[in-house]
Amino acid sequence: MNDALDVALRLLVVFVAFLALPLIVGQTEHKVMAHMQGRLGPMHAGGFHGWAQLVADGVKFAQKEDVVPAGADRRIFQLAPAVALLPYLLVLLAIPVGPGEGAVGQAVDAGVFFVLAVMGVGVLGSLMAGWASANKFSLLGGLRTAAQLLAYELPMLLAAASVAMAAGTVSLPGIVDAFQWWWLPWQIVGALVFFVAGLAELQRPPFDMPVADSEIIFGAYTEYTGLRFALFLLAEYAGIVVLCGLTTVLFLGGWHGPWGADGLGWVWTLLKTAVLAFVVIWLRVTYPRLREDQLQKFSWTLLVPLALAQIALTGVVKVVIQ
């Protein structure tokens, strides 16, 4: 009975975080992006500086008609948003925010693999949407999504493998437990590769070729309306949370901080995640979109070699230390 309560409580907390954090990131994006462009952003919804803008958006989406195109593959079209969103919920379950058993939804033995595997599944949602919409823009978006995933999954995995090598474990809490401050310079290349490849996998600008709105409308999500469209958007922001959380846990030492480590570890984790989320938004505002060939070239000729070099470096240092 106590166990059941414990599980239910954990699930509830993760679920609330899953609903709240992406909205916070989204609202931050509204405001940060606006100020970086010399604007104010939403100011009215909710009264104080438009804090409830995304809530209002959600209400608006819920009111809209749920349209399925006549030529579409109905069931797959309707299933796609769930496939895109749910994996991030599962991933969030495995990210530890603080030390000990109490601060993770569910400790997973092969955490790194679990997280990366499930994140890869999320992209299937975009592919399903792209194919099932019976729309050429959607199809193009789906194709680009697939090409991008194939290109960026590899450097992401390699970078994660490097840090797993350094820690000698593939469990996420284990990696953070093994973290030392000098890992930061040691794994910095891997961290950058992981973060950039993660951005590309989420199709965030400047890697948003699959949804490039100025040329293919909204890629795989072109035909979606109402709540299903909102689910795709939510998946994107949940993806940001997950990516930033993962980068924090893998490369930035999670709950380790210069001071106040005991009991306040989760604050450090959240703080680092928030800073990374800010960086994600910052990058979006700053850089123009990469062209498709530049995207592929960037991954195969820069990120993959860098990740391999990082693995080699990790191996050498590891052997030398021992």
Add this chain to the structure above:
Amino acid sequence: MTPAATAVLLAAQAQTHTHVQVQAQAPAQGFLSPTGVEIAFLLVGVVTFGAAVVTVTTRQLVHAALWLVVALGGLAVEYLLLTAEFIAWVQVLIYVGSVVVLLLFGLMLTKAPIGRSPDADSGNRRAALAVAVASAAALVWVVVDAFRTTWIDLDGAVAGAEGARGSTQVTGEALFRNWVLPFEALSVLLLAALVGAIVLSRRTSPGSDRPTPASDRRPPSQEGAR
């Protein structure tokens, strides 16, 4: 290998897996007092098998690929139930995350219609069935013969101990202590495949002596102009 053939093979594997489990567990504990894990295992096995059958029989190509996702995911769940967590996640990562994405990517490049493809039946039904049954039989026979009396201790994993039979540590130790040579041989094979792929994709027409793509010759000011 065509997607259909891959699907057939994988379906065969799925079949195999189901059979192996029945064979391995049934005699030790009997059918009359099954544990929850066993029931779940059987149910997931049935789902996996069904998905595999639909994969090879459906006439909607993309549906076949998506049913393949279900079949592969079902296999991953089976691995999980056998406490082989690492293998399960790698299964998801490689097959669902990469192989199926590649399959879908290929399918999107074709003219696969939404709805039934009239020519999805290749006419090799009998041959495919024969191959599937034969490979399933071979695998079942080999596995049953090899692991006749092996009993997988599931309880170690439930307790969350390090000693679970399928944990990452155990798998890694087995792989790099007992099976290093096959592992390295596979690595070499994969490397050869990689090199081969690069060579094939870099082949240019004999006339052109400059194989660089047009984008490289653009003035730098246009790079990233969009």
Add this chain to the structure above:
Amino acid sequence: MTMSRRSVPGSGLAKGLAVTLRTMTRKTVTEQYPESQPHLPPRTRGVIGLFEENCTVCMLCARECPDWCIYIDSHKETVPPAAPGGRERSRNVLDRFAIDFSLCMYCGICIEVCPFDALFWSPEFEYAETDIRDLTHERDKLREWMWTVPAPPALDAGAEEPKEVAAARKTADKLAARQQTTAAEPPARATTPTGTVPHADEQARAAERPTRPMGDSRQQTDQPRQEGRE
């Protein structure tokens, strides 16, 4: 991509990040419109005001309008001769003057072509309606806009007086002189009913009023008004 110009690889990327970050710390340029009025230039083309008294129904504005959005109705009235035995005069009387702002493209041609300075730009812009028919502003509404027209910019120091003012002053001086002379010996003409000498009377009236209603305008300067109109 010349090597000499590239200093450090990635420095351009860093510069871009610096630009966005710097912009974030600066004050935004957004004007929160309904809460605070925008800072418009004084000659903003907001709406067109009609100074009816100057209109002679010459129809030039209506004819030149590219959108055909000016509607003018008028009739002729005969005016009795100015002097006994003279010819009767006919005069145009404005019945309707309307501008359909749902068609208007704010080119300002009507204002340019008006030979009698009857049309003016006003910077007012808050006249949105829920019914498109209400965007056709009739004569009375156009006159209301007239009170919001800002005064013309001041002339250069030492510049010649505007012709209208000069003419008006001349008439006023004449009138004053005549009144001085008639004050000594009241003539018959001063007791004549105004109806019989409309022309002179009109001239006198024209002299007393300026060509544009500057006295009534609440917009005396070139600064845009910040408060809402009544």
